[in-house]
Amino acid sequence: MQHARDFHNGGTAGARLIVFPEGNLLVFATDEPTFLERAARLARDERVYLAIGMGTIHLGEKLPFENKLVVIDPTGRTLVSYRKTHPANDWEAGIMRVGDGRVPIVDTPDGRLAGAICFDADFPEFIRQAAQGSADLLIVPVNDWLDVKDLHFQMHAFRAIETGVPLVRAAASGLSSAFDPWGRVLGVTDFFASGDRTLTVQVPMGRVRTLYAMTGDLFAWLCVASLVVAIGVKTFPPLHVGHAISGRAIAARRG
Numbered sequence: 001m002q003h004a005r006d007f008h009n010g011g012t013a014g015a016r017l018i019v020f021p022e023g024n025l026l027v028f029a030t031d032e033p034t035f036l037e038r039a040a041r042l043a044r045d046e047r048v049y050l051a052i053g054m055g056t057i058h059l060g061e062k063l064p065f066e067n068k069l070v071v072i073d074p075t076g077r078t079l080v081s082y083r084k085t086h087p088a089n090d091w092e093a094g095i096m097r098v099g100d101g102r103v104p105i106v107d108t109p110d111g112r113l114a115g116a117i118c119f120d121a122d123f124p125e126f127i128r129q130a131a132q133g134s135a136d137l138l139i140v141p142v143n144d145w146l147d148v149k150d151l152h153f154q155m156h157a158f159r160a161i162e163t164g165v166p167l168v169r170a171a172a173s174g175l176s177s178a179f180d181p182w183g184r185v186l187g188v189t190d191f192f193a194s195g196d197r198t199l200t201v202q203v204p205m206g207r208v209r210t211l212y213a214m215t216g217d218l219f220a221w222l223c224v225a226s227l228v229v230a231i232g233v234k235t236f237p238p239l240h241v242g243h244a245i246s247g248r249a250i251a252a253r254r255g
Helices: 004-011 031-047 090-095 118-122 126-130 149-163 211-215 218-235 240-255
Strands: 017-019 025-028 048-059 067-071 077-082 105-108 109-115 137-141 168-171 175-180 185-190
Touching: 017 137, 017 149, 017 168, 025 031, 031 048, 031 067, 048 137, 067 090, 067 109, 067 137, 077 105, 077 109, 118 126, 118 137, 118 149, 126 211, 137 149, 149 168, 149 175, 149 185, 149 211
Parallel strands: 017 048, 025 048, 109 137, 137 168
Antiparallel strands: 048 067, 067 077, 105 109, 168 175, 175 185
16 A cells, blocks of 8 residues: 555654545555555554545456445454445546445444545535434545535535534645544645645544434525525515405495
């Protein structure tokens, strides 16, 4: 594994969880078991959780690409092998094997971990599954680009606020960051800035209850409906029935 030497030289910096960006490793499907075996050994040796953004390539198949998040616990056990649900563009959609539409959530001695990949986190209702599953931390490997890095950073802060779940995002070509359940930035590094791009940060485990986690988009739609009703009342004032009856009565007497 490319970064194994760094870890063995103290590169873990006392971390309990190490998150790699989206597509940090590309591997042929035939080589994936060997890589995962080495990753499991590394997790055991360093007594850490590894959350690996990786791409698995199936040569000669119609949809040859799996965009995956694999989470390995400190015993070397694979907890999560999740495929991205939302392709970012037509190119990715044309080659990618789509996931099952469910946010993976697993129990660990350190709390309940949930995961998604990059563009998945652009969909609030999808990420809401993390809160519904009582996740204590949401892990999001990301591969942004310069034009969207700030926008995606802000969107993922909103996902933490909406769900009340702390969020860690490891980004290639973007902003690696961590947010607490209220969306406050705990740490950030910029791929496009000079210097060390490794983010080391303490993240509180555990979620807070939010209205959005309980109701989803219902509250927003109720607000839209209320606005439509208010505009309708303002545009078309209600008919005063008493005045209309009086008017007809006068007309009848004159007749």
